[in-house]
Amino acid sequence: MQERDITGAALAxxxxxxxxxxxxxxxxxxxxxxxxxxxxxxxxxDCQPGDIFGVE
Numbered sequence: 001m002q003e004r005d006i007t008g009a010a011l012a013x014x015x016x017x018x019x020x021x022x023x024x025x026x027x028x029x030x031x032x033x034x035x036x037x038x039x040x041x042x043x044x045x046d047c048q049p050g051d052i053f054g055v056e
Contacts, residue, residue, distance in 0.1 A: 004045055015040040 001011060012022040017037060024030050025041075038049055045052075 001045070006044075011041075011044055014044045 001008065006014075008022055008026075009019050012019045015022070015037065017040075025033065025037075038052070041052060042049060
């Protein structure tokens with residue numbers, strides 16, 4: 001988000017989720033992610049899913 005110069009609130013609004021849900025995703029506390037949410041995040045951040053998720 002820093003690289004894209006967008007706030008969490010603005011990103012959540014653009015993606016169509018709440019800031020709380022965005023925080024859950026950012027902090028690795030989500031049990032699942034809808035494909036539509038993932039697609040919207042990738043579109044808003046101009047990235048691919050692999051840029052967002054990593055393997056631990």
